[in-house]
Amino acid sequence: MRSTRLLACVPAEPMSSSIASALGNVRQKLAEAASAAKRPAPRLVAVSKTKPVELLREAYDAGVRDFGENYVQELVSKAPEMPDDVAWRFIGSLQSNKAKTLVHGVPSLACIETLDSVKLADRLQKAMDDLSPRRATPLGVMIQVNTSPWEGSKNGVLAEEAQALAMHVVVKCPSLRLCGLMTIGEPGNLACFDTLRSCRDAVAAQLGVEAGSLELSMGMSGDFEAAVAKGSDSVRVGSSIFGAREKKA
Numbered sequence: 001m002r003s004t005r006l007l008a009c010v011p012a013e014p015m016s017s018s019i020a021s022a023l024g025n026v027r028q029k030l031a032e033a034a035s036a037a038k039r040p041a042p043r044l045v046a047v048s049k050t051k052p053v054e055l056l057r058e059a060y061d062a063g064v065r066d067f068g069e070n071y072v073q074e075l076v077s078k079a080p081e082m083p084d085d086v087a088w089r090f091i092g093s094l095q096s097n098k099a100k101t102l103v104h105g106v107p108s109l110a111c112i113e114t115l116d117s118v119k120l121a122d123r124l125q126k127a128m129d130d131l132s133p134r135r136a137t138p139l140g141v142m143i144q145v146n147t148s149p150w151e152g153s154k155n156g157v158l159a160e161e162a163q164a165l166a167m168h169v170v171v172k173c174p175s176l177r178l179c180g181l182m183t184i185g186e187p188g189n190l191a192c193f194d195t196l197r198s199c200r201d202a203v204a205a206q207l208g209v210e211a212g213s214l215e216l217s218m219g220m221s222g223d224f225e226a227a228v229a230k231g232s233d234s235v236r237v238g239s240s241i242f243g244a245r246e247k248k249a
């Protein structure tokens with residue numbers, strides 16, 4: 001690893017133990033929230049945007065395999081620095097013209113959680129078609145739903161638009177697999193999680209599949225326990241694991 005010299009400058013012990021212990025803390029809270037809700041523990045996605053690969057490795061060594069990243073270039077450069085069995089999840093805003101860079105640059109990309117247009121779905125399908133050698137498995141996608149449109153700031157389709165996009169993926173994009181729906185929601189407004197859940201139920205009914213076959217990705221550092229109570233299958237936790245992020249300039 002390129003990182004050894006860098007790490008030699010700082011005391012490795014407190015750094016590694018702080019990520020491992022933060023993770024232990026989050027896992028414990030997740031387990032408690034899941035057991036209170038009488039549900040299986042959801043997937044814990046460690047959101048590592050802006051964090052150096054050294055810290056991702058600490059998390060990997062503490063057992064994390066699901067990592068979430070927000071920026072295409074950052075993910076494409078980090079992926080080869082991490083072991084092959086990492087299941088990368090892209091959770092940032094994705095422009096259609098970056099679809100190919102992302103799909104071709106990250107062989108172990110498990111899921112893009114921020115699908116928000118037919119155009120992007122078609123570009124992802126095309127990127128999969130152009131891949132050589134072809135992937136053995138379809139690329140997972142989740143539809144991002146804007147459950148707080150009054151905020152005017154969040155990406156994603158409106159809840160009532162999700163069914164048409166889901167149908168497009170299932171019918172027209174054979175190399176994509178619709179895994180579920182994702183939302184951020186308004187901080188502190190738990191009704192956003194209910195909105196995602198009913199949107200998921202409506203999509204499943206229209207597709208004629210069990211609601212449980214479509215996952216709900218909801219819950220971040222500030223609200224993952226509440227999200228689990230509301231039925232989350234996959235939580236995206238960054239700062240509670242890796243510490244606060246520098247504000248983007």
Ligand SMILES: *Cc1c(COP(=O)(O)O)cnc(C)c1O
Nearest residue numbers: 047091220221222236237238239
């Ligand atoms: C950054 C980010 C997260 C993690 O946020 P924290 O509050 O640090 O846990 C989760 N989901 C998305 C979409 C993000 O962009």
